[in-house]
Every structure is written in C-alpha cells, then in structure tokens.
Amino acid sequence: MAGRWKNDLNWSDITPKAAFLNRRQLMAGAGAAALGGAAGPALADLGAVPSEYSTDMEPNTFEEITSYNNFYEFGTGKGDPAEYADALTIDPWTVTIDGMVDKPGDYSFDDLVSGMTLEERIYRFRCVEAWSMVVPWVGFELADLLNRVGVQDGAKYVAFETLVRPEEMWAQKRPILEWPYREGLRLDEAMNPLTIMATGLYDEPMPKQNGAPIRLVVPWKYGFKSIKSIVKISLTDKEPPTTWNMLQPSEYGFYANVNPNVDHPRWSQATERKVGGGLFAKRVPTQMFNGYEEEVASLYEGMDLSRYY
C-alpha cells in the first residue's frame, strides 16, 4: 500500500511470524468469545489481512472497546455512545471529498472501500484523558484514498468533518462543542502509512459507538484527533480549524501528538492506565508519540513540541 516501502520497518523487525500467527489465533478466540457475549446479529467477517504495523500488545476485548467511548454527539458519559449510537443511520453513507483534489465529489461508502485492501492494524490508542486501549482496527491507509482522488500541488492539510444529524445524534442539540466535530492533519501526517481510515474492528464492521461506518485512526496522536463517522474530507492549503482547539486552544493544540513531557494544563500526561485492568490496574508510563516515535518523529524534526502541542 502507499508509502509502505518508504518505511524501513520490516515484517521480521516486528514479530517473528510464528509468534504473530499464534497471537492471531489467540485473538480470534478472544474476539469470538467477546462477540458471543454481546448478543447481536452475526456480522460478516471483513477478511482483513494482517499488517506489519500491528503491535504485539494484548488487544482490549470487543466489550471494552465498544462500551467505553468518547463520542460527544451521543452524550458526554463514557457509556452514552454505546447506549444511544444505535439511532444512527449508516446506510446510505456519503463522504464529500472536496478542495484541492483532482476528483472531487460525493463518494458512497462502497465507492470509498471498493478496491482497497482492508488490513488489520492493532494499534495502541491513547486518550487525552490519560486512559488507553489496544484496538484491532480494520481499515486502509488514508494515503491510498488521497492518491486515488489526486491531491493537487499546493495542498498542505486535510480537514475532516463528522456528520451533523441532531435527530439521530441527540447531544448535538446541546452546545457541548461547536458542531460539526472537525479535525485536521498536515498532509505529510495524513500520508504516513500509520494513518488509516478504519471501517471496522475485530474483523467486523465498525460498531456505531466507535464511529461507523468510517473514521480516522492516527495512533500517535491523542484519541480526539481520530475523528468518527466522517462525511467530509477537504484538502486545503491552510491549517483547518479543529474542534477541541477552537474550544480551548490553551489545552488542545492542532498537533495533539501523544507526549508524556507536555502536560495537559489540567492533568499530567506522563502516565496512563489501560482500560480493562479492573479496580487495581496500575498506571504505566506514556510513551513518546504513543510508542510510534520511530515511524513519525521525523515529521516533527526541528519543531518545538511544547509549543506545537
């Protein structure tokens, strides 16, 4: 896939194949068990192929990933998205791609996904609130999509928007944030092979509370950058406004790279606690760029990260 060969990571650098296969078998078991517990329609396997970008860490269970969410369109409680996201209609789904692209237009979900190889990317996920998870996402590289629509010279940023549909997303009737939820990336961040458009997890279509049908995942940034239920992607030459930065620029920067050395003004970012460890789970040190330093540090060379937080 795009950018793959620019990266010096190698399959064998990450995991010996035997260990990898072993882990996948374990995981498939865990996933099936979790799904068995959560009653629901039998979902189609997406058939995602493994990726060398996946971490070796133990993924959180399906139940954990789908019951503890920040998706303020459905309320500010961690359990609200699981409770209310059911109301969201995700079929049909259209994503408008516009701005500095060769092929602007309204793309249906099927248009977007057709021809893409879905990969399983097991990524660490670090929320700005100092909790974390490990999630087996399914998706394709954003770079593949951008290359397909043709990024024009001069484009420097990619802007994203979440659906606004207060009839289905009840909390949008309240001014918790300025809707629509907006996010953005610098073009080189967007083109990095770690950056994916995720359409599922645990080899199942994306649960609604996790941002169905299609969301961004940028694993080295705080979770709020990984915008959910995307309906618009725009290529621009100016840094786009982003929701949390608009609300409180002193607390949330445009970059929002995971960085244990730059605290949120109201709490420390030095440590985090992985969800699912029970009442006696200990915090662990947060890693620079959430552990993806080798892959992304070069994007920020020469930048003062305490200023561009």
Next chain:
Amino acid sequence: MTLTDRVNAAIRAVPPWCLYVVAPVPAAWWLYLGLTGGLGVEPIKALEHELGEFALQLLILGLAVTPLRQHLRINLMKHRRAIGVIAFFYVFLHLLAWLLLDMRGLWSQILADIVKRPYITIGMAGFALLIPLALTSNNLSVRKLGPAWRKLHKLVYPAVLLGGLHYIWLVKGLQFEPLLYMAAIVGLLLLRWVPQRRRAMARA
C-alpha cells in the same frame, strides 16, 4: 396533620445513628460493583466519580437544611450533623480512591498534581476546609467553642463552593451537570441571605 407535619414527624422518628449505620452502604455497594465488573470497564474512574458526586450531593443537602426549614418548614436540623459528617466521609473516600487506586504509588505525580492542577488544588482546598468541621462535629466542641463554633462552621460555604468549582473545572467541553450543581449551591447560599434582608428592611 398537614403534609409538612407528617414529613417532619417521619424525620423526627429516625434516630441519627441510623444515618451513620446506612452511610457506608453506598460505598460498599460501589466497591462491590467495582470488584465484580458492575462499574464498567474502567472501575477506578467510575468509583471516583460515584464517590465525588455523592459527596457533593450530601454537601448540598447539608446546605439545604436551613432554607428547607425557613421556606418550607421541613425540619432536618436533627440530622444536620450526620449529613455533614457523612459528606466529609465521602469526600475522604473520594480522595482515597484517587490516592490509592487512580494514582497508586505515583507519589511525585500526586504531589505535582496537588500543586499544579487547579481542579485538584481546588478539591484539596475544599477537603482541607472540611477537616476542622468534621473534627468539631461533636457536642463537646460545640460547648467548648461557644459562638466561635458557628463562625467556624461557616467554612462549609466556601468548602462546598470549592467542591462545585472543582467539578466544573474538571469536565471537558460545556457540560450541564456541574453547572446545575453550582446553580444549586449558589441558590441555596443566596436563600440564606434573602429573608435576612427582608427582615432588615421590615425593621427599617
């Protein structure tokens, strides 16, 4: 017998020690839920939230005792001490949940947070103000301190305000719940002031 009379009779029928006996029940229940998966997948945060929110509710109930008597003739005076002491107990448990579960063992981060994080500093200040009140919530202290006791216990006003501010400060985005709590606190404090003013004007 009016409804108010009946309510007051029911309140009088409850001996204060009953409140102390049932006070630990919610805490024990949440702890049990936390240990058995009933508080969700992040039980530490959930426990911290339950304890903090209940503490704030009890503090607000304590503030409501006087206005309830003055404006609705509902008399909770007999239980005011128990309400206050139990509220303190829950603030303390809330602090313990933070120290022993949330920040377990990270002493340098704990100290840094207390001085550097405004919402923690404010919460700590609220807790600190409540300590002398809890220590003097007994008949001996009331007798010994005399009029100074009443003055000392006015500290509950800033303590509850700090608790409410702590909640507003820690949430992300514009959320209504903490603002509602703050509105209740401010409202209850203002209610104390209103009738006094009326009386003062009547005298003039």
